Amino acid sequence: MGQKKADFPAHFFANIGKPLQKFIPLRDYSNFKIGGKADYFFNASSIMELVVSVSLAREHSFPYYIIGGGYNLLFDDDGFRGIIIKNSVKGVRRKEKKTEIQTFAGTSLSHLIQFTIKEELSGLEFLAGIPGTIGGAIFGNAGAFEQSTGDYLKEAELLDRKGEQITVNRDYFKFSYRQSILNKKHDVLLSATFKLINGEKERIKARIEENLEKRKKKHPPQDIACAGSYFKNPVLPDGKRTPAATFLEKVGAKHLTKGGASVYPGHSNFIITQEGASARDVIDLAQELKKRVKERFNIELEEEVIFLPADSSLL
Ligand SMILES: Cc1cc2nc3c(=O)[nH]c(=O)nc-3n(C[C@H](O)[C@H](O)[C@H](O)COP(=O)(O)OP(=O)(O)OC[C@H]3O[C@@H](n4cnc5c(N)ncnc54)[C@H](O)[C@@H]3O)c2cc1C
Known part of the structure; x- marks a missing residue:
């Protein structure tokens, strides 16, 4: 030290x-x-x-x-x-004679999905089409179709704040909607073990195809620059989590632009950018969207996308 x-x-x-x-x-x-x-x-x-x-x-x-x-x-x-x-530490293996797979945190979700098809292990089909790595997916408890990454996590290896490599179980992460303890503790996720169930290859594939089709209908094509849903879906006073897009739609989000940033016409909760756009453009547009939703519905939208200021650090 x-x-x-x-x-x-x-x-x-x-x-x-x-x-x-x-x-x-x-x-x-x-x-x-x-x-x-x-x-x-x-x-x-x-x-x-x-x-x-x-x-x-x-x-x-x-x-x-x-x-x-x-x-x-x-x-x-x-x-x-x-x-x-x-x-970029990648790799995935099936644990001996078990329905468990262990994967390094830099493995892409798409690679993991392909592996589960090959091994005929079911559970993670909902992740199909979500871009990124296991590390990002556990950090933000990535999910779709009412399921989240944390639901299937058994244990994980971390580099903790003391510099030790430790194994922790699922409870350690205190998973909630698009959130885990990693956001507060700043541990580094090294690998993760998921507990799945045996499935049939063709059925697993069919579920994946179905999910990909559903996503295609509302998400921008892969070559469009964006970071997925910009805001988390808010919880209303009646306790129901409601799509942020419902409110954004009603405040005219789809017609808004700031510099090179605009709202995707197919989905009000996606901010997309053009060549030459700046982070400032995205933040200004997001601020305007938040302001409108707050004024009209008294709802405070919270960003799902993480902005990394130039002078920040995990220290
Ligand atoms: C078109 C599109 C569609 C999307 N759809 C969805 C969706 O349906 N559901 C959903 O939940 N998300 C969705 N997303 C968002 C994104 O795919 C997920 O948040 C994904 O989990 C990000 O993974 P990543 O590896 O890119 O993380 P990054 O963006 O690189 O990082 C995100 C956070 O994770 C932390 N992190 C990454 N690796 C580690 C590690 N090893 N240890 C500790 N912290 C780490 C980073 O520090 C950062 O704070 C979408 C994004 C796009 C572009």
């Missing part, structure tokens, strides 16, 4: 054997295609690289942030004053 911040890049190279990348445009790592340059960037491709890079950043009090696929993130126009660590 107590290492000097300025020594971080040299110590990084000495410990990991790879140089840090400098001044990397974050727009290339966010599905919004927005974001200035990060001072430093590292693509961690093994557990050792992930653990050591995070531990070194913490020891040197060097601002850092972990990303997965960047499908739920809005980077700052000013980039990031520290190091962005992209988790």
Whole structure:
């Protein structure tokens, strides 16, 4: 502990054997295609690289942030004053003679889905079509069709705040709608074990196809820059969670634009961006949408998309 911040890049190279990348445009790592340059960037491709890079950043009090696929993130126009660590540690295996699969956190959800088809394991079909990694999906308890990632999690390996690698069970995460404890604790998810049930390949495939068809009807095509639903679905005074789009629709969201950011005509809760759009455009548009919904319905919409200010950190 107590290492000097300025020594971080040299110590990084000495410990990991790879140089840090400098001044990397974050727009290339966010599905919004927005974001200035990060001072430093590292693509961690093994557990050792992930653990050591995070531990070194913490020891040197060097601002850092972990990303997965960047499908739920809005980077700052000013980039990031520290190091962005992209988790690219991938791989999935079936636990012996069990209906459990263990997957590294950098594995994509689409790869995981393909694996469950091959292994004839059912449960995660609802995740089909949600872009990103396991790490992002557990962090935000990603879900669709009334099911969420946490429902199937058995246990996970983490790098905790003390720098220890620990195994925790599902309860540790305190999952709720689009939320887990990771948001508060800033542990790094290393791997996850899901408990599934035996299923038939053709049935699993059919459910996946059905889900993908439903998504196609309301979501923008893959080449459109966005980060999925911008706002969480609010809970009304009667306790019912109601789609944010219902309210956004009624305040004329679909006709609103700010600079290069606009609301997707097919779904009022999707903010989409054009080439040249800035984070400021997206934030301004979101603010306007929130203001309108608050004025008309007295509902405070909360962002699902995570904005990462240039001077923030997980330290
Ligand atoms: C077209 C589209 C459709 C979408 N549909 C849905 C949907 O139906 N349901 C839904 O829930 N979401 C949806 N999303 C949002 C997004 O796909 C999910 O939030 C996804 O889980 C993000 O994963 P990611 O790897 O890209 O995370 P990132 O965006 O890279 O990161 C998100 C957060 O997770 C944290 N994180 C990532 N990896 C780790 C790790 N290993 N340890 C600790 N923290 C970590 C990051 O620090 C960050 O705070 C959609 C997005 C798009 C673009």
